[in-house]
Amino acid sequence: MNAIITSFSNSLSKPWRWLTAAMLSRRVELRLAVRVTVATLLTYALSLLLHVPQVLWTVLTAVVMSQLSLGKSLKTTVDYFIGTLGGAVYSGLIAAFTPHDAELEFMTVLAVSIGPLAFLAAVKPQFSAAPFTAVMVLLAPTITHVPPLESAFFRVIEVALGGAVALFVSFFVLPSRAHHLGIEAAANMLRLMAGALRRLLAGCAEPLDVATVGKIQGDIGPAMSRLEIIADEARRERVAYFSSEPDLKPLLRLLLRVRHDLVIIGRAAVAPLPDGFRARLAPSIARIAESAARFLEESGDALLRRPAPSLVEFEAALNAYEAEIAALRQEGLTRSLPIEALERLFGLAFALEQLHQDLKELARWSADFAQAQARR
Template sequence: MRAFAKRMFDRLSARKTQLALAVRIAASGVAAYAIAVALHLMLPLWAVLTSLIVTQMSVGRSLKATRDYMLGTIGGAIYGGAIAVLIPHSGEGSLLALLVLAIVPLAFIASLNPSLNSATVTAVIVLLLPTMHQSNPLDSAIDRVLEVTVGALTGLAISFLVLPSRAVSQIRVNASKLLELLSAAFAELLAGLTRGLDNDALHRIQDGIGIAVTNLQATGLEAERERSMHLSSGPDTGPLLRTIQRLRHDVVMIGRASVVPLPAEIQARLARPLSDVSNAIVTYMKAVATSLRAGRGSADMAPVEAALQAYSAEVAALRKDGMIRGLPVDAAERFFALGFSLEQMRQNLTDLKRCHGNWCASEDTQEKIAQ
């Protein structure tokens, strides 16, 4: 029983960010309902739903969701209320025509700017709600804006006050996860030079990395939004994100060179140097990932430099022995593409070392700061 409880605690601890979001959403919905009822709003439901929508994983994302939802709601309420007041309508036929007039332009605008999706919904509510409650369109528009305002402000306040989560801390986690994915992909792809790699496996590896890169870029935008509003501090996210993106490109290039194994005689000469390069780079990237996640620690890049120098020396020996001249054109292209990609990766790992130094103070530095 104790072991089971420990496993459950460890699993929940690994999902503390998601648990904090669940708590914030629950608090946001309850608070929005209580405030809406206290203010005697006509439909507290919309205040609650809005609060759930704007309560996001990070403060930066909540700010964007609040801004977009409020702009869409106000725009939809003004447009829906205006056509309802200015265009006389009675009966279902005229109401249907008015609905078309309300939906088509707003849906077109939302297709151009998805952040205004709520405008179409708001305009429809403003038009249809008076027919259900025997009220006028102007009152419906005002009620809708008030309900959404209460929900949006409540959700935003809860995002700041209840277990707040900053996008900067999420960048550490997302960047660490992506570096681990890249290191695993790099090891797999480099091994393909001696045993080959099928296209399905290659696409599967790259697709997973692509999704992780997209998520990291989105989190970076949220972090910069927080920084611009002085809601969080920390290093500039741009250099770290750009460096990881370049490392992803390196992995893609190495993957293209690894689809077909190298000729057997070259494999025999490069097997050990490539294995050392793979182990050194994978170990370094995992060390950086662990350090980023913890926010402290160091990672030694010296083994990477040594392994790449040994590989370059063996390549030079191969060329001196004339083994490259006899290669078919496609094999020669893959061989030189591999060397170029590894050199580019070395430069980008050097940039990663610099970014790591900005994001993670060493233990000695932190001890000095604490003293």
């Protein structure tokens, strides 16, 4: 009997452990789901209490304004409100002072309202809500039977209410900070770079074509773009919170330099080293690849409150590589190399030295970041 109970308990514990692990891995998304739900319910209740004419648009605004992080919610709310205000004022004035009782007149007013606002939204993305608002202002009176200016006024009120509730919920209900998301994105970026570095430097011993090099570096570009967006959101949060958290912009610039190092390394490693050089340089290059990749991975861990890594192993491997290059030059072996092979060889040496300088800068930034976090 005990064996049956134990077996049944084990069969239930496995799905539970899987569910718990899945929830922990998606905790940011779960927080967003809770915030959207709370913002929806709270906005709906306030709309009924304040007798807002179009409860639908107030609730939809709150849903749209509830974003993954506070910084993104701030940006979305400000941009959406500016676009709504501009679209409402412009289209409301045109509709109020231009006759549009006939269908042709109404179509003319609609075109005059939407055209310039659509052009403005294309030039200034923060006005992307303006054309949508103009449609609402011009067509809503056909449903609610209110004057255009009154329709524009209520549209602004609806957006203001929905945005205010969304920001309130973002601040106080399971807040998710863009700074923390940025640190996680930077740690992920460092892990991607570590993997790319290992594979690129392996090309010094085995052939790598241009398509393969592009594929190796393919994930870094989108990850960098995402990190740039999050860093901008984190800057807005620092202003909103009057926070002393470290600015992510210096880290972003540093990671961009490391990415450029990988591009140069990829160009140098697109073809294997010459036969006579490969056997002598391959061991030190392999050590450089592994030690640098490990440093990048451990630097990512350090951003997440782990001990800061050391550059000693990488610097020892780099010194061994440079000593071997010097020995090859002293023996006169570089004189017989074709120009293209010689350019790749010294291009790789330059890229590794530049990587060394950037990794030292990353080590200094990590130490300063750890001290700032400890003070906070």
